[in-house]
Amino acid sequence: MSPAATQSTTTPATAGAEPGSSVTELLDAQHPEGREPAPADGDEDPKSHRSVPRSAAFRRFIAQGWGPRPAEDEAPAEAAPYAARRRAALSSLFPGEVLVVPAGPLVRRSNDCDYRYRPHSAFAHLTGLGTDREADAVLVLHPRAGGPGEGGADAGGDGEGHGHEAVLYLRPQGSRDSEEFYANARYGELWVGPRPGLAAQEAATGIACRDVALLAEDLGASVAEPATAGLRVVADADPAVTALVGPLRTGAADEVAAADDELATALSELRLVKDAWEVQQLRGAVAATVRGFEQVVRALPRAVGHPRGERVVEAAFDGTARVEGNGVGYETISAAGDHACTLHWIRNDGPVRAGDLLLLDAGVEADSLYTADVTRTLPVDGRFTDAQRRVYQAVLDAADAAFAVARPGVKFRDVHEAAMRVVADRLSAWGMLPVDAATSLEPEGQYHRRWMAHGTSHHLGLDVHDCAQARREMYLDAELRPGMVFTIEPGIYVKSEDELAPAELRGIGVRIEDDVLVTEDGVENLSAALPREADAVEAWMASLRG
Structure with missing residues (x-):
């Protein structure tokens, strides 16, 4: 393919968010068709053309009679050790800073149809995950005070006690008694198949996995640590996540944008030499x-x-x-x-x-x-x-x-x-x-x-x-x-x-x-x-x- 004429720069999203909002709440606000709240029995959405059973009896019935889901492969992925070294290299570049790398949301193609999902390339590079399984996921490198962690001497970091703990925030598997399971055409298991469980993702990637609903709380705690020097985000990957971290940051808007641009540049340059x-x-x-x-x-x-x-x-x-x-x-x-x-x-x-x-x-x-x-x-x-x-x-x-x-x-x-x-x-x-x-x-x-x-x-x-x-x-x-x-x-x-x-x-x-x-x-x-x-x-x- 003929080369791009220019090299682009990252432009941070500017969407606002109330302090304390969870990423799931922001995702609900920005992608409401993806996380439909369960209405009361008998209620109908006047703008919905779908025929969705709403009775309590149906909800009890559809949750019954299911055997266990097929066993998930929990073998480590071939890419896992390579991705760990990439995270260590990134950690050494930004000691003491919280680094947020979203996979990105589903993107609307037309009306209620999405494009086939593809995670952000920086997310794929640092996790080793590909294909279309991680919509709304977020990788966070939390600074670890003391000990080498992923950025320490034994993992290719700076060896000065800096380093990060990587945590992968994902949507867990939906329960079969939830409305999402049978009524949500964007995320529901009956519509798009089951999501990998957190344990399976943790085994495959070697990264600790947590419910994405905990992202806001964990980011707040990480930023509040005395040793934390700042927070950077891949700003163009997911507007909801960029909005979520906004209240956690200090400094003028141009300083924040420059910090995010430096992260985007570093992530790009990490890929110049292939392993x-x-x-x-x-x-x-x-x-x-x-x-x-x-x-x-x-x-x-x-x-x-x-x-x-x-x-x-x-x-x-x-x-x-x-x-x-x-x-x-x-x-x-x-x-x-x-x-x-x-x-x-x-x-x-x-x-x-x-x-x-x-x-x-x-x-x-x-x-x-x-x-x-x-x-x-x-x-x-x-x-x-x-x-x-x-x-x-x-x-x-x-x-x-x-x-x-x-x-x-x-x-x-x-x-x-x-x-x-x-x-x-x-x-x-x-x-x-x-x-x-x-x-x-x-x-x-x-x-x-x-x-x-x-x-x-x-x-x-x-x-x-x-x-x-x-x-x-x-x-x-x-x-x-x-x-x-x-x-x-x-x-x-x-x-x-x-x-x-x-x-x-x-x-x-x-x-x-x-x-x-x-x-x-x-x-x-x-x-x-x-x-x-x-x-x-x-x-x-x-x-x-x-």
Whole structure:
């Protein structure tokens, strides 16, 4: 996926809250459809169109005759020890401060339908929990006075007696005699299935688990400790939680916002170097993505005959992603013909014609929420034309130039500059630049960027544009280190109406994107199983079509 144009910053929510309000009360106020209070017998909500039994007799009856719930798996998750080390690293950065990391609430799609739930990436990183099980959960690192705790010497912390106790606040399983059990379409067990119990979550994560209803009380007690130096929250994750902590904080609004921004930055920078478990997850996501691309090639003949062929392609990949993982890591870009020159074309409603190129930018998100991000540009009928091959080879050469410089100690921006030298050179040779290539590459020039407006690389992990809140000196200006995972994805995009381009190149858009792991002495192309050279692409497509 083409890199984001800018790096965002966290903007704290400003919702107010009365002192002493519990997070459950705030959630009730902000998401009332999610926590419907039980009305008295016979009462009906005049705005509800649901037929919900309200009699006391029914409530007694539905609570009876249930056997025990199926036993829950209480084995430790593979990610648990890695997540513990991440929490220890965070603890060492903010000694004595309460750190609040919400998973986030369900998000409304339309009327009473929610989007499929996905926890905030910082929450997933620090707990090791993925998929869609933790709506409204909150991870809190409570300062621990004395003793190393998670931030002490034996856990990778500062060894000075600072440290934190991690507590995971969750909705417990609902009782079967509650109205939630049978009447709540957002959280009720009969509607969405049972939530994991607190004991099972504690065993899986290695984190102490408590009812989220106790969050306000516990935060108040933690902040009141004499040794507590402050409180920070991931402010954009859950407005209800941000509102809840507001009365517990001191300082001017701009100071509070700056403190939260520092936490968001630290959480982003903690993900710049992946641990062994994260690399394993990314390998799995890439392998599933390769299988998705194979399904797309098999579906191309059907796509050519369909008025919305781009959606035939999208469906082939997205179906594989849903079967092989959690789904797609971002909206699939299925861009045929001139649509390939629109960098984030996700409408995917156009035809796929023989003789055109198809630019497919897609990635499978694993159940752990780590995502691949791969692009291949394919000739729809299996063979590149001479003009298409010319543009394709230029992009491939730019990618190879980026690969050639990528290694530990090289600055992240150097990878981009290596690719741009090739792009500028080829565009100059084709007579498309108003100056020579060297002049275009100067900061005050950059004419070649008309045909490649995005960057060559971005970090990859839990987010497709991972670590986006990291400081510039830790991202663009930083040196590559073993364990970093990022994309290499140059492109050239010549729109059909571009009168500065040779006529035979108009309407051709090409991007080649691979996922790259920095090793001790170079880089590994994680997506190398997908062919890159033009001849190899043609042979691969032919083999899949039988």
